[in-house]
Amino acid sequence: MSKLIEVSYFAIFREKAGRDSEAFKTKSETVLDLFKEIKKVHGFDEPQGHCKVAMNNDLVQWDAKIEDGDKVLFFPPVSGG
Amino acid sequence: MKITDKEIKIAQASNGLRNKRSGAYVSFEGWIRDHNEGQNVRRLEYEVYEPIAIKEGENIIDEAKKKFDIHHASCIHRSGLLDIGECAVWVGVSSSHRKDAFEACKFIIDEVKCRLPIWKKEYYENGDSGWVNCETCASN
Numbered sequence: 001m002s003k004l005i006e007v008s009y010f011a012i013f014r015e016k017a018g019r020d021s022e023a024f025k026t027k028s029e030t031v032l033d034l035f036k037e038i039k040k041v042h043g044f045d046e047p048q049g050h051c052k053v054a055m056n057n058d059l060v061q062w063d064a065k066i067e068d069g070d071k072v073l074f075f076p077p078v079s080g081g
Numbered sequence: 082m083k084i085t086d087k088e089i090k091i092a093q094a095s096n097g098l099r100n101k102r103s104g105a106y107v108s109f110e111g112w113i114r115d116h117n118e119g120q121n122v123r124r125l126e127y128e129v130y131e132p133i134a135i136k137e138g139e140n141i142i143d144e145a146k147k148k149f150d151i152h153h154a155s156c157i158h159r160s161g162l163l164d165i166g167e168c169a170v171w172v173g174v175s176s177s178h179r180k181d182a183f184e185a186c187k188f189i190i191d192e193v194k195c196r197l198p199i200w201k202k203e204y205y206e207n208g209d210s211g212w213v214n215c216e217t218c219a220s221n
Contacts, residue, residue: 005159005169009127010128010198010200011200011202011212012212029115035130046199050214052198054133054198055155057132057133058135059133060169069179070208073130073131073133075198076200076212077199077214077215078195078196078197078198078200078215079199079200079212079213079214079215080127080129080157080158080170080193080194080197080198080200080201080215081111081169081170081193081194081199081215
């Protein structure tokens, strides 16, 4: 079943996607599947193992399940400090 | 854990860690340098996703308090545009003795660099710019 997910992008992901967020229709079950789908759409080539993902403002593991209406945030490799 | 787009007031921040039980205070300051990987850096911009940066920063400080025998710990990270020489991040730790303060301070800055949703964009003298990857974090 299709779900409508609100996806947000940061830093280099935002620049590559050309937007800071979008409503994304998907049949993906997990945030990892959604990320793989989105990587193809926007041409992200950062290794997934160096990226992080949050759902509804909490960091989550890549196997976290997504539900219709979830807010998913994709973080490219960080570089604070 | 604090995020600010203003200058970090270090003396004020370190005074907040003072207490009668502490005989040691250790701090770390990260400064903006004028070069990186062979390029001359003109200025730098930090993008921060504050809701999670603050939450994750508090988690790191709580972990440090459990792992080391310290009294207080605090971290302040800048956001926005910074010039060469400015302080980008400050970590301060107070404890009874120096050993735990040193170790906790290193633990906090190492974790902050790898775990907080903060991204650094460098602006070079030749007019180019680029997002920086944390090499230490990428190899983990």
